[in-house]
Amino acid sequence: MTNTDITTLVAVHDLDEASDFYESKLHLARFREGPGWIQYRTGRSDLIIYASEESGTNRATTAAWTVDDVASTIEELKSSGVSTFQRYDGLPGATRDGDIHQAGLVKMAWFKDPSGNIFEVNGR
Structure with missing residues (x-):
């Protein structure tokens, strides 16, 4: 398994609402889709959202993006309409x-999607 890619699967309440968030606010492009799911490519990874009654039940971080500049990424997300940043x-x-939270040299920020899934942006 050490030489294979990993795909993040994210359960969402409403596929239309979620796809609007992932496309218009996170600027991800649809890669593939089928009944009840949509796949996005982000870097060399895939993120698949799918409709599920169990969505939003994970109270921990679902996935994280590592970026070059956390502060500017947060500003870009805010200008796109992401307003659900979490403060811990x-x-x-x-x-x-x-x-922005900082531990040593690493900066981190968390936000939620419309289903309550928590995502992290981290870097320097």
């Missing part, structure tokens, strides 16, 4: 400045 005070070894 009391993370061990981390400080927070607005929506």
Whole structure:
């Protein structure tokens, strides 16, 4: 398994609402789709959203993007309409400045999709 790609599967309440979020706010392009699911390519990875009654039940991070500049990425997401940034005070070894958390050299920010799935953007 060490030489194979991994695909992130994300359960969503409403496929139309979710696809609008992933396409218009995260600027992901549809790669493939079928009844009840849509596949996006992001870097060398795939992210598949699919309709499920179990969506939004994961209270931990679903997936993370590593970017060159966390602050500018957050600003781009905000300008695209992402407004669900999460603030976690009391993370061990981390400080927070607005929506950006920092642990050592790594900066992190989390946001939710319309189904409540949590995603992370991290980098420097």
